[in-house]
Amino acid sequence: MPSSVVAHMDYNEQSKNLRITYTSGMVYDYKDVPQREYNQMLAAQSKGQYLNYHIKGKYKYRKVG
DSSP states (O other), X not given: OOOSXXXXXXEETTTTEEEEEXXXXXXXXXXXXXXXXXXXXXXXXXXXXXXXXXITTTSOEEEEO
């Protein structure tokens, strides 16, 4: 999953929590993200672009740590 923005992502199916670790080291949890949205992000050629257009601003989030 090489990306210049997203270092790692993890999804919890029960809580629908999407955790994004940015290449900067910052970690954010995005709440109530549907499984299909996560699957589409996994399949996206540009994870950062997908994140910007489909996740940010559409789902509540919190900074971790």
